[in-house]
Amino acid sequence: MQQNFSKGLQSGSVIAFPSAISPERHVGLHLALCPLYPGNYHTDTMLMTAEEHIALQALLLNEWVRGDTLDLEESALARCAGTSRAQWRVLKPFVAPVLADIADAIAEKKQALAAVVGERLPGRAWEIARSIVFARDDYACVYCGARDRSLHCDHVLALANGGSNAIENLATACAPCNAKKGAKSVLAGSRFA
Numbered sequence: 001m002q003q004n005f006s007k008g009l010q011s012g013s014v015i016a017f018p019s020a021i022s023p024e025r026h027v028g029l030h031l032a033l034c035p036l037y038p039g040n041y042h043t044d045t046m047l048m049t050a051e052e053h054i055a056l057q058a059l060l061l062n063e064w065v066r067g068d069t070l071d072l073e074e075s076a077l078a079r080c081a082g083t084s085r086a087q088w089r090v091l092k093p094f095v096a097p098v099l100a101d102i103a104d105a106i107a108e109k110k111q112a113l114a115a116v117v118g119e120r121l122p123g124r125a126w127e128i129a130r131s132i133v134f135a136r137d138d139y140a141c142v143y144c145g146a147r148d149r150s151l152h153c154d155h156v157l158a159l160a161n162g163g164s165n166a167i168e169n170l171a172t173a174c175a176p177c178n179a180k181k182g183a184k185s186v187l188a189g190s191r192f193a
């Protein structure tokens with residue numbers, strides 16, 4: 001799978017955003033990625049600065065996609081948070097404990113998604129899974145790279161073929177690629193082929 005959020009490399013004293021959370025998208029950040037937080041995001045993060053929010057959202061995304069975020073060594077963790085190491089040292093005392101508190105809940109939620117096999121998720125759970133997959137795939141079709149089309153969340157192994165709703169089995173697909181793929185598990189020429 002692509003790991004777009006690992007591209008948020010440090011640059012001087014300016015916060016470098018992971019590509020999944022670019023500055024242009026910052027305005028919509030809370031709306032788009034709040035579902036990643038299995039708790040009351042607004043209450044638990046009320047006192048956070050904008051930089052802390054951005055770092056937390058990037059780390060939450062990593063926790064959903066890869067897990068064990070806080071086991072990363074410091075420089076990898078800083079990259080994952082989209083900050084320099086120096087910036088991460090400042091942010092960590094405020095951000096890491098919040099992530100530590102909800103890491104187990106994220107793992108449980110991931111298992112719950114993966115356990116739904118061969119049928120659609122209920123609306124709310126599907127919204128959450130979809131927002132994670134879109135952010136992970138950097139809001140681009142994984143088959144053709146399009147960003148300027150309406151994007152769908154596609155089951156790589158189709159539900160009809162026993163596919164699950166694990167986020168590893170979900171991919172961002174534009175409408176034409178989604179239609180072309182249909183119930184096939186792979187699309188010729190795609191990175192899943």
Ligand SMILES: [Zn+2]
Binds near residue numbers: 142
């Ligand atoms: Zn496409």
